[in-house]
Amino acid sequence: MVRGAPVVLLLKTPLTKTGYVASVFLRGLPFGFIPTSVLGMVDAGIGGKNGIDVGLYKNMVGTINQPHFLLYDVSFLKTLPVIEWRNGFAEIIKHACIKDEAMFKVLKENSLKNFQKNKPLLQKLIQRNAFLKIKVVQGDEFEKGERKLLNFGHTLGHALEKKYNLMHGEAVAIGMAMAAGLSEKIVSFKQTSRLLSLLEKYELPTSADYSKKKIFEILISDKKRDGNSINFILLEKIGKAAIRKISFDQLYKLL
Numbered sequence: 671m672v673r674g675a676p677v678v679l680l681l682k683t684p685l686t687k688t689g690y691v692a693s694v695f696l697r698g699l700p701f702g703f704i705p706t707s708v709l710g711m712v713d714a715g716i717g718g719k720n721g722i723d724v725g726l727y728k729n730m731v732g733t734i735n736q737p738h739f740l741l742y743d744v745s746f747l748k749t750l751p752v753i754e755w756r757n758g759f760a761e762i763i764k765h766a767c768i769k770d771e772a773m774f775k776v777l778k779e780n781s782l783k784n785f786q787k788n789k790p791l792l793q794k795l796i797q798r799n800a801f802l803k804i805k806v807v808q809g810d811e812f813e814k815g816e817r818k819l820l821n822f823g824h825t826l827g828h829a830l831e832k833k834y835n836l837m838h839g840e841a842v843a844i845g846m847a848m849a850a851g852l853s854e855k856i857v858s859f860k861q862t863s864r865l866l867s868l869l870e871k872y873e874l875p876t877s878a879d880y881s882k883k884k885i886f887e888i889l890i891s892d893k894k895r896d897g898n899s900i901n902f903i904l905l906e907k908i909g910k911a912a913i914r915k916i917s918f919d920q921l922y923k924l925l
């Protein structure tokens with residue numbers, strides 16, 4: 671192996687784990703990604719977060735190290751199971767909520783089937799999402815501010831995903847619905863029903879039976895915790911997100 675030459679590691683694991691192995695093997699090799707899922711194309715392949723889980727703790731060990739290239743071909747998606755399409759669309763809806771009201775409308779006017787059938791429409795949507803994430807990451811690679819917005823739906827979503835073994839997209843969808851409810855109470859968000867109907871249109875869940883106590887046990891161990899509080903992503907309106915520091919006590923009362 672020639673050090674310094676670009677190397678593509680073809681490992682059949684999620685991109686996040688492949689990026690981690692490439693980042694630490696031989697003290698780090700250059701790597702690139704060829705995502706084959708919607709989620710990989712619009713989210714996981716972009717931004718350089720590489721990591722592995724330790725026990726129940728997701729991405730507890732990892733690096734921030736950017737891929738040298740990303741190569742996209744939507745033909746891969748022909749064989750992608752529908753449940754994986756939904757996972758990817760949960761992140762697309764997240765992007766629309768935090769940054770792009772016009773895209774929210776495009777999603778509302780279409781359906782998963784439209785995107786699956788219409789390759790140019792799908793390519794345009796994936797490109798729009800990839801550029802949106804790239805722009806956020808370029809402005810704040812190490813998540814000091816703006817990049818935190820990408821965690822919309824993920825604080826509660828990750829806790830539900832871990833505790834109840836949900837698919838990532840399902841957990842994030844429920845997390846977004848819950849964050850919308852909190853946004854109503856904290857920043858007077860008034861469009862929860864618009865968000866819920868879009869999630870339902872893309873066959874994503876909007877609620878779950880869960881134990882508040884068990885979810886809090888996980889939230890309290892969140893690596894993004896800040897003392898007795900957590901930075902929570904709320905929506906002021908569709909297309910505009912805000913970060914608010916919320917104490918665990920307040921969160922427990924509001925949920």
Ligand SMILES: NC(=O)c1ccc[n+]([C@@H]2O[C@H](COP(=O)([O-])OP(=O)(O)OC[C@H]3O[C@@H](n4cnc5c(N)ncnc54)[C@H](O)[C@@H]3O)[C@@H](O)[C@H]2O)c1
Pocket residue numbers: 683684685686706707709710713714715716717718719720746747748749750751754757838
């Ligand atoms: N690093 C980040 O910023 C970031 C962001 C979001 C998600 N993630 C992580 O990314 C992972 C999910 O990404 P993913 O969905 O690409 O994971 P993945 O590669 O595991 O794919 C999900 C499933 O779809 C199958 N699959 C993938 N492409 C296929 C295709 N073209 N045809 C048929 N089957 C196919 C896989 O075999 C797997 O079973 C999670 O671990 C998540 O935590 C990371």
Ligand SMILES: [Zn+2]
Pocket residue numbers: 713761824838842
């Ligand atoms: Zn996610």
